[in-house]
Amino acid sequence: MTTLCVLGLGYIGLPTACMFALAGHEVIGVDPSPRVQAALRAGRASLDEPELQTLVSRALHSGRLHVTTRPEPADAFVIAVPTPIQPDTKAADLSYVERAARDVVPLLHPGNLVVLESTVPPGTTRDVLAPILAGSGLQPGRDIHLAHCPERVLPGRILVELERNDRLTGGLTPECAEQAAELYASFVKGAIVRTDATTAELAKVMENTFRDVNVALANEFALIAERIGVDVWEAIGLANHHPRVNVLTPGPGVGGHCIAVDPWFLVNAAPEVAALIRTARSVNDGMPAHVIDLLLRLAPPPGPVALLGVTYKAEVDDIRESPALHVAELAAERGYDVRLCDPHVRPETPGLPAPLLPLARALRDVEAVAVLVDHRTFRELDPAMVAGLVRQRRVLDARNVLDRDAWRQNGFEVSVLGASALRVPTSA
Numbered sequence: 001m002t003t004l005c006v007l008g009l010g011y012i013g014l015p016t017a018c019m020f021a022l023a024g025h026e027v028i029g030v031d032p033s034p035r036v037q038a039a040l041r042a043g044r045a046s047l048d049e050p051e052l053q054t055l056v057s058r059a060l061h062s063g064r065l066h067v068t069t070r071p072e073p074a075d076a077f078v079i080a081v082p083t084p085i086q087p088d089t090k091a092a093d094l095s096y097v098e099r100a101a102r103d104v105v106p107l108l109h110p111g112n113l114v115v116l117e118s119t120v121p122p123g124t125t126r127d128v129l130a131p132i133l134a135g136s137g138l139q140p141g142r143d144i145h146l147a148h149c150p151e152r153v154l155p156g157r158i159l160v161e162l163e164r165n166d167r168l169t170g171g172l173t174p175e176c177a178e179q180a181a182e183l184y185a186s187f188v189k190g191a192i193v194r195t196d197a198t199t200a201e202l203a204k205v206m207e208n209t210f211r212d213v214n215v216a217l218a219n220e221f222a223l224i225a226e227r228i229g230v231d232v233w234e235a236i237g238l239a240n241h242h243p244r245v246n247v248l249t250p251g252p253g254v255g256g257h258c259i260a261v262d263p264w265f266l267v268n269a270a271p272e273v274a275a276l277i278r279t280a281r282s283v284n285d286g287m288p289a290h291v292i293d294l295l296l297r298l299a300p301p302p303g304p305v306a307l308l309g310v311t312y313k314a315e316v317d318d319i320r321e322s323p324a325l326h327v328a329e330l331a332a333e334r335g336y337d338v339r340l341c342d343p344h345v346r347p348e349t350p351g352l353p354a355p356l357l358p359l360a361r362a363l364r365d366v367e368a369v370a371v372l373v374d375h376r377t378f379r380e381l382d383p384a385m386v387a388g389l390v391r392q393r394r395v396l397d398a399r400n401v402l403d404r405d406a407w408r409q410n411g412f413e414v415s416v417l418g419a420s421a422l423r424v425p426t427s428a
């Protein structure tokens, strides 16, 4: 049994702290946010994630998860704080990591282990974290252990993947990697692979970049298919019959705090060679504007439109970097009277560009409906019900989740991203 201090109780830190507590460790969970504190002190999970409430209740009832606002002395410190990018320069904002490290410095003792879980540009553990920790007078790699153990869990499946996924422990030295591996072995059932810190950092960022580039390829296929008048969804299904091909799913863009962010860490590390990665980012970032083009062709402004879905993907409550939100902002700029609807998002959420309404109110009297997120509620929408509320029967499906025939039978004009032939303007 070890005493652990987990800094940051967000999407990664909170479930990780619970897993450690349930594995028998004494866990001090640290988060300065009054909202997180209030929720956890009331026994509630501060995030919407399947099964997280049960896990939090069990961890709190075990008596081994203690929630506080400041770090306390421990055998091991796990840093799981955000690493956003600066909007203008796209450079990593490491201020949360640096602050967490500085908070740990006065608490360090010989033999302590410090683990960084946050996704960071390659080199951060060695070149940024280690020098800060060395300010304690204890040398990382000699007097204390330091490792990068990147989180790899998929929002929506966090609990399952925390336990089952393979983990990397990237140590400042092989002994640091070993110490971190021993700690994570207390709850991880997947393989734990030891490496050095910078290689682990690169591997993690490569994983998310791989996905970003592949989504960009799917999105580019969708744009090409529209131009040549082919249904990309059928073509992707056919291509994926090939045993070594797995084209991903086109959509309104890539969001979330990981895949839309991490590739920039590589672009910034080697701008002169990261051309493919940068292009993929711009293809994905261009998709919301393409959705607006499709909407303009379906129903010109200033009519009222219902945009269904605000989160960055289905069945999560996270709106960070959400392409749906970006579509909503562009629609408002174009002069549409925008109504939003998302059962996973609270109406009082700050930063929404239009009112968030219950489904029936969002649909009433609109001139077009656009499905931007494939939440189950929207996949299962009854076209007859929608037909009874809207003023004009027009629907844009940016995720290809609606039964086109059923909607057409109910009198809808249906536009589907990747399957709506674009008339390409000619210069002649």
Ligand code: SAJ
Pocket (backbone or CB within 6 Å): 119, 151, 152, 153, 154, 155, 207, 208, 211, 215, 248, 249, 250, 251, 252, 253, 254, 255, 256, 257, 258, 259, 312, 313, 314, 323
């Ligand atoms: N998306 C598409 N088409 C696809 C797949 C995704 O448009 O075929 C879009 C989604 O709608 C969403 C975005 O991409 O807007 C990202 O969604 P996601 O489900 O691909 O990934 P995240 O951001 O929820 O989680 C990713 C995962 N990384 C990989 O799959 C390589 C997860 O395992 C990581 O732990 C997580 O990033 C992270 O925290 O780094």
